[in-house]
Every structure is written in structure tokens, then in C-alpha cells.
């Protein structure tokens with residue numbers, strides 16, 4: 001699986017393009033620049049199942065921007081991939097839990 005689903009907006013001459021956070025250059029000052037996943041194969045962040053997701057989750061556990069990444073994924077309703085140590089299923093669970101608290 002490629003990293004096409006892990007996207008953040010990136011202004012370009014053609015309008016808004018999307019790039020993998022794993023492919024963003026280091027001369028920017030965005031939170032994903034310091035993510036532990038930076039430079040890794042983005043494919044591991046798009047696992048086929050929960051067992052495969054453990055590799056990505058292990059990386060996220062070491063990441064200094066884990067909470068920010070998770071907040072981003074929740075805010076933008078990211079549909080695929082592991083973000084902030086959470087799979088799509090984990091994120092749906094978090095959203096349900098937050099709704100119950102409201």
C-alpha cells in the first residue's frame with residue numbers, strides 16, 4: 001500500500017495538492033517534520049489489519065508529536081492509516097467516546 005492516503009494540504013500552482021507527511025521536506029516548520037515516522041516507508045502506516053498496525057503504533061509510541069498527529073486525524077476525519085498511534089477503528093472509537101461525554 002502506498003502513502004497516498006496520508007495527506008496534508010500543500011499549496012501549489014495548480015491549487016491544493018496533497019502530499020504524504022512522510023515526504024515533506026525538512027525545511028518547513030510543521031509538526032510532522034519532527035514525527036518519528038519521517039523518512040520511514042509510509043506503507044507501514046497503512047496496514048491491512050490490526051496485527052500489521054502494531055508496527056506503526058510502535059513508531060507512534062516514540063513520537064513527540066503523537067497527540068498533535070492524533071488531533072489532526074480526528075479533526076480532519078482521516079479515513080485511512082495510523083495517525084497518532086490510532087487506526088481508523090481506534091479513531092472511530094475515540095470519536096464515539098467523546099460524543100458520549102458531550
Ligand code: SF4
Nearest residue numbers: 035037060063069084
Ligand atoms: S504519531 Fe505516528 S503517524 Fe503521527 S507523526 Fe508521529 S510517528 Fe508519524
